[in-house]
Amino acid sequence: MTVFYVRKENYPVADKKLLLIDGNSITFRAFYALYRQLDNFVSPEGLHTNAIYTFKNMLDSILKQLEPTNILVAFDAGKVTFRTKMYKEYKGGRQKTPNELIEQLPFVREMLTDLGITSYELDQYEADDIIGTMAKKGEEAGYEVAIVTGDKDLTQLASAKTTVYITKVGVGELEAYTPEHMEEVNGVTPTEFIDMKALMGDNSDNYPGVTGVGPKTASKLIQEYGSVEGIYDHLDDITAKKLKQNLINDRDQAFLAKKLATINRESPVEVSLADTEIQAVDNEKLRTFYERLGFKSFLKELGADNIGEKVEDKNYEYSELTQANLSELTSQKSETLSFHLEMLGDNYHLAQFVGFALKFADELYVSDDVTLLQQAPLKAWLEDAAIEKSVFDLKRTFVGLHRLGIEATGLSYDMLLASYLVNNENNSNDLGEIAHLYQDYSVDTDLDVYGKGKKQAVPATPLLFQHLAAKVSVIEKLKGHLLELLKDHEQDGLYDEVEIPTAKVLAQMEITGVKVLPSTLLELENEFATRLVEMEADIYREAGERFNLNSPKQLGHILFEKLGLPPLKKTKTGYSTSVEVLEQLRSQSPIVDQVLNYRQISKIQSTYVKGLLDVIQPDGRIHTRYLQTLTATGRLSSVDPNLQNIPTRTEEGKQIRKAFVPTDPEGYIFSCDYSQVELRVLAHVSGDENMQEAFKTGYDIHSHTAMKIFHLDSPDQVTPLMRRHAKAVNFGIVYGISDYGLSKNLGITRKQAKEFIENYFEQYPQIKQYMDDAIKMARENGYAETLMHRRRYLPDIHAKNFTVRSFAERTAINSPIQGSAADIIKVAMINMQKKLVELKLKSKMILQVHDELIFDVPKDELEIMKRIVPEVMQDAITLDVPLIADSGWGHNWYDAK
Template sequence: MIILGKDRLMIIDGSSLIYRAFYALPLLSTKDGIYTNGVYGFLTMLYKIKEEYDPKYLCVAFDKKGPTFRHLEFEQYKANRDKAPNELSLQFPILKDVLNAMNVNQIEIDGFEADDIAGTVAKFGEANDLDVILVSGDKDYLQLVSEKSKVLLTRKGITELEEYDLDAMSNKYGITPEQFIDLKGLMGDNSDNIPGVPGIGEKTGLKLLKQFNSMENIYEHIEEVRGNKTRESLIEHKQQAFMSRKLAEIVTNVPIDLDIEKMELVEPDWEKLKIIYEKLEFKSLIEKIPNDKVEVDTKTFETNFTIVESKVDFEKIIENIEKTKKFAFKFVISDENIHKGEILGIAIKTEDSNTYYINFEGNELLPCFINSFKNIFEREDIGKIGHNLKNDIVILFKLGINVTSITFDTIIGQYLINPSQTNYSISELANEYLNIQIEGEEDLLGKGKNKKTYKSLTVEQRGEYTSKILDLVFMLENEILGIIESQGMNELFNNVELPLIEVLASMEYYGFKIDMDILKDLGTKFDEEIEGLTKEIYSLAGEEFNINSPKQLGEILFDKLDLPVIKKTKTGYSTNAEVLDKLFDKHPIIEKILKYRQIIKLKSTYIDGLIALVDEDTNRIHSSFNQTVTNTGRISSTEPNLQNIPVKTEEGREIRKAFVSQNQDYVLVDGDYSQIELRVLAHISDDPKLKEAFYHNEDIHTKTASEVFGVAKEEVTPLMRSRAKAVNFGIVYGISDYGLSRDLNISRKEAKEYIDNYLNNYEKVNEYMDNIIEVGKRDGFVETILHRRRYLPELKSKNFVVRSFGERIAMNTPIQGSAADIIKVAMVKIYTKLKKGKFKSRLILQVHDELIIEAHKDEIERVKELLQEVMEDAITLSVPLKVDMKVGNNWYETK
């Protein structure tokens, strides 16, 4: 951080910062459809830099609409710039309202840009003996660096700041701020349509200025300029170079009547600021307003709890539960990993009682608790509610307790109401629904490397926090259930999502057995393959180099081997996968590099990564299954992400050999839905041709190829079928002609033909796509078969790219979301049947469209029949659901 001695004047390029914030953050909007991401990003940065640099004076400079003096100088100035999207333009007045409420000085002047205003105010500040800090995303500001003025440039969107004083300028560029103006004259600026001198970029421009000091001196010694092309371009475009310099130079004498007192930071109008933040739904910024400055309408509440350290109180707790037939509970453990943590205690509460926090630490109470409460948890006539109950149920499984009758979970309820919400913490929900503020888990434990565990808290702190959680669960229950009922999601909530909590907890608890020998052998094999590929790459390159370094690889491919340059970045040549794919047939080294990268990823992510996650006690991987992450309703998994175990290459598929059944008495039974999303599409669209194919059990891709390419089914070639398959699945995901052309490596014209032919043949699919977009625009959301909602503010966007994204999501969500609903229904039903039938077999994994049961050998045939029946009858569609069944000793054999 800059160490400054005097009072500081901070000048912010408002137009630059809101623009960068808008593109750095996802498009955010309020419930009323007000777009806010640019304003939110700007304010986040403003709070950060005010805190770090503590300026006494502050002003924000804005561009004003209309031409500037530069347009009079050069008509094409900024002519190539796209008009700011409507979603951004609408945020400028909002930002200015916020700054007014903050009492922050703002300046904009006809005929001048924010840069010129900032430059003029900077010189004014210097003249008043102030230390000046200029904040912008525009490198042009570097010309304003001086003994008294520093520049902070935003990087990585707006999350990082790069500081420039005279030393930093010299270290980075080797030139002075005054020479930076000359540099812009030489190299021009594409973003502002300043032409500069053709053929001269930053590298050449810097070299010339270091040699000749100034543009004037370059032309006075033009014959000494090395390189015929550079010299000739300089001579030919001399007038253009000086004009470009004039355009790039920031004016520092704009006629403004400046008053330093108006720029002094004073207290905001807190009430006005709070009203604006509430309207914009900036909850995190509302929290920055001091409580003593505004009337606080959020409530805090006291909780009443009793710490139990003797089993004598158990009878009273059980008596309360027996009377009310419902209770809330929450375990406290010592570690984030619920499989390794020590159980410290449990909080239990009925609606009309205080919370009882039963402390297990330092006593022998846990076995007594299990004996006393096992029946209560397992009774079906007693409802259990809580917050994020999946983790609590895993703990109950570990204690030998099979919980029943989960009737409410705050997280699951809120997820159905708002699936795009990123924070479902109890403190967030309390604030949103009840206007109550409580200390959240992050406040309690901290975050990052200094994060504490619950073990470091006192028993009283654990009791108080869990007591508040359970109080709020009861207070939130009716609020959330009312919304779920009003939106027609009762069946989805009660019959699918709530019972699924127990299913996922069971899958986490049992995990998937791993054969460590197979994993280690594969790791050795991959190491040998990497070593062989490394030697081959060195041989083809003619030298040794760091294959993992994009810079060194770029030099080999494009400087030494002279392959065509596909894409350049700020740091050199791009060597990403897309670039290498385009170079595939240009040199044999490319194939080896792609293979090398593939094996390196398999080794690091799926061998080393999996080995690190295997439980030493069980030799099983206990992945975490996430029910509230995806917008579509799909289940995801982490640590490890089992959805990502590779299937496209043989080497990747071999990793599945390490996922094995528990022992010789068990096998894996795998049920995999066949083309479930296409079947859902046939049902939703009611397309007769699509439905007919599924009724008659035809190969849908061959049928589509026949329709799209206009040939008989028996004349469909493998290439035609594979392209039809890409179209079939592409349609489900709202693919464009550009996307399909890229996937199939064909022209956009040909891809458009395929899509048009498809939609002409499957007319009802085409009709569905048009209709669902209109439904999304009208209602603001689209739904799955079971009425799961996804809200789509993007459909109202004036920005074509954002709106197109919204349209693709509108088309895809009812299909993908309904497929997610179907497999969840199947999971709940098969789990229930296995549990009630007292099977030894158990459901251990869901990945994409498949379910895996670890089946006892005595039960294989019954399990196969049951799984097939449950999956195919999960939901009644107008076309049959079909499931492919496989049995094997490991996951590889089931595929």
């Protein structure tokens, strides 16, 4: 909500609050907050607007929280400052500011002026210096001072009168840095923080400190000696030889760094405190500004008096479709139509029907009577393949209509899938929320209309009809824009040839479902119940008393107080008894192993045995839903229930699969899955000749890798443990694993892990080159891309924080591999469904579990399925190495593996 400010006269000085905003820092954060939606935020004139839009939202949130009377937004004037004269490499290593951000900066300044807020820049000085100088002026004049920035360098300005607020993840979320907080976080005072920076140097600002000195050492030195000068005055007192020598060698660097790190609080700023008083908003200029940039939501915040007729009215003209006027549609013809079927709830296999909306030519019809869809001409239209239909969610619509006895065809446009491909970080399935991403606020979100959770209810008819009309209209309205964005991203092929056909295949799979035997699950339930009682008795015997096994507090008392096991971790409520903690204590007492086994069986019992029994439908089948727009990699996810996550590592978990059976008692469950598909994709995208040769000649890739990292001459020398280690390296490399991560996974030293990785890259040199190139491309483009042009946006690839940036770099390496594997299995599903139809087979594709496809196969079709399924899967895409698919079959899913 827009906050309106006017000049407030005759304030007592003690009640005045000066807010100083680091303009460059906040604008930079605003730009990357919506970087994934960059192409969605474009003005009618073609200007990118994501930074301006988010800056405004952040500003509103900041003003609401801090309630200042005076504001100044400071900007950098340019790259050349008094610091670059001292050290020409200052800030020299920074990435070039994106042009899409540079073009928005003048408009941020213009918006601030229209909002009555002063902005300022000063030649040869940075925004930090302006803020430091104005903060000093404010303190001296008795003002309360607040500084908002994303740069912790400004925390050196914190004092009894000044609080520095650091922006965190999220629009307007702030962390307050006071002198007390500074000492708690860094162990030093705000002014001593300058000396810490001098010792550490700053990679972001590109100036060195003292070699080998990090935050902990720097803090310790400053706590002991007070300042850089104090350290060098007492150099002889430092006993650590290497540290002392580094301090001697880098003395000049340390003192230079202190000068560079120190904010100039005496800058020749020409702005007075009076100039920072908030002025009245210029509504007319602001309205013109928002109209020019296409900010409809901000226009609405100004109020109807200010925007006149310029904001699109939410009300839509429609006709209510009834039994009485249904016949009027018979004579009307259209080659295209937009259609929306409304259901209440996520699980469209069971959801209550609410109504529908239909738009063709210039006519818009709505109704809350879905039985009208079962009558002519609507049923005929929906089943006519010659009429192209645009919907919000193709799969949901298809399944919903199927429940009404309508076999829809001609479903050619899916707004949800189009939006997902353009911006796969937004996984909302709410049409209103997605429309808002494209700055169309003409349709309310479902939460606004229906409420939430148990409070969900169908609204009164006028509101419902308006909501349905808005939804079907926005489907049509955004279609051209989204399809154009897909074409610009070279994703139209991925959309038309992969995602849309996949949605149709998944709809058929979900409708078919998978047959599950309740009797098998009930047998397992009884077996596990008996075992759990026996396991409880064993645990109580070992503990010497009965207690509540499901109470972490009581279990913690037994393990760490009564039995004296070492507590590895504490929580707010007591000892941690997490799986991670107990795994480390497994060897120290039999009771730990017993508790872990008990938890494992208990989870299988509650989640899978009882859980699956609850969702078997009257037809004897489970109808899961596949989420096609959830993951950023393109992998499918199964929910209601999740059939991709049935345990396979334990025998008890595997037993669950015995309940999954074919339709025909004499039939088969047929399973076929890709062998090491991600590694094969890696061999292809990297072009590594050694890895490609291993796959082409049929070597066991893990044994092949083991030979190289352990310097062996023959595969016969590879032990199972060596192969396991090599497998961890192979898959770890795909995920950009570090030597530290590998050492933890394998329980080896970090030195050994580092040696494994070095040997790996020595054997597969082009994979190292691929990894470097993938990170470089992500930095240049802002995203990683699969073989089929699926994008994964990576705004954190430029983050200052090492951990955050490193995760983005690992994602840049992995996404093209994991995402391409996801695309390949989708192509295999599409081609397999075509083959089943082409050969008129009765076999049905019923499940997809990542790299595995599962079929319900009649007895007389088993032999042909053995032949065609691996063929189709292996021919899904042509890589530089062969794809291999391995098959299995049995009278239940357990036996098929």
